[in-house]
Amino acid sequence: xxxxxxxxxxxxxxxxxxxxxxxxxxxxxxxxxxxxxxxxxxxxxxxxxxxxxxxxxxxxxxxxxxxxxxxxxxxxxxxxxxxxxxxxxxxxxxxxxxxxxxxxxxxxxxxxxxxxxxxxxxxxxxxxxxxxxxxxxxxxxxxxxxxxxxxxxxxxxxxxxxxxxxxxxxxxxxxxxxxxxxxxxxxxxxxxxxxxxxxxxxxxxxxxxxxxxxxxxxxxxxxx
Numbered sequence: 553x554x555x556x557x558x559x560x561x562x563x564x565x566x567x568x569x570x571x572x573x574x575x576x577x578x579x580x581x582x583x584x585x586x587x588x589x590x591x592x593x594x595x596x597x598x599x600x601x602x603x604x605x606x607x608x609x610x611x612x613x614x615x616x617x618x619x620x621x622x623x624x625x626x627x628x629x630x631x632x633x634x635x636x637x638x639x640x641x642x643x644x645x646x647x648x649x650x651x652x653x654x655x656x657x658x659x660x661x662x663x664x665x666x667x668x669x670x671x672x673x674x675x676x677x678x679x680x681x682x683x684x685x686x687x688x689x690x691x692x693x694x695x696x697x698x699x700x701x702x703x704x705x706x707x708x709x710x711x712x713x714x715x716x717x718x719x720x721x722x723x724x725x726x727x728x729x730x731x732x733x734x735x736x737x738x739x740x741x742x743x744x745x746x747x748x749x750x751x752x753x754x755x756x757x758x759x760x761x762x763x764x765x766x767x768x769x770x771x772x773x774x775x776x
Contacts, residue, residue: 559604562762564617567597569769571622571638576776587711591674592718594618594645598653599726608654615646617766624773633692640684641677648677666727670719675712682708 570593578586594615601614619642625635652673655662663669685696693699697707 556605556607556610558758558762559601560610560613561617561766562758563597563601563604564614565621565762565765565769567594567614567618567642568621569765569772571618571642572769572773572776587707588714588718590641591645591677591715592722594642595649595670595673595719596722598646598649599722602653608650608657611646611650611653615642618642618646621766621769621773624770628774633695637692637696641681644677644680644684645673647680648673651676666723667716667720670723671713671716674716674719675708678708678712 571590574589574593575586578584578589597618598611598614601610602608604610619639622639622642623635626632652669656669663672682698685692685698697703
């Protein structure tokens with residue numbers, strides 16, 4: 553249980569930290585390229601925490617931590633939709649990946665290709681976001697991608713497909729690396745195994761690192 557908590561807090565904090573620091577950098581440049589990164593990074597963190605804990609619930613806890621870090625901006629003088637919408641997006645991303653992983657866990661052959669496995673969560677969280685916007689006050693709608701056909705198609709179709717291609721590339725590469733590592737000699741990776749074994753037997757250190765990362769993420773979100 554302690555191992556799971558440590559992994560959940562660590563990846564949730566890393567996710568929140570990246571959202572704060574990379575988000576600040578991307579908003580500072582004139583070309584809007586954030587759409588290219590956000591969901592693939594979210595998928596990466598969720599995939600990593602699932603592999604660490606082997607618990608589907610860890611995906612929801614991790615996204616909740618990342619969303620909570622974003623909500624610290626409610627204490628600052630800023631427009632409320634700029635805080636709530638990203639936090640909601642993070643939760644929807646976690647929920648979409650959770651749903652796909654749950655289906656894959658119980659029915660491994662339901663997705664005929666890995667690309668479909670990447671496409672479904674990429675479109676799925678956007679579908680949840682659309683429903684969320686429709687339930688919010690009118691000014692949320694006017695500032696959202698739903699305000700016109702062009703931004704909606706970019707958000708739902710173009711960005712969704714582009715993100716799914718990135719995730720598909722990640723899934724493919726990760727599987728090849730996993731197969732390669734399984735076939736590699738233990739001695740070649742002995743130092744990596746030693747580090748992993750050391751961390752697994754020193755839970756206090758892992759928890760300390762995880763909560764230090766959480767504190768750093770909260771500070772970065774507050775500062776930036």
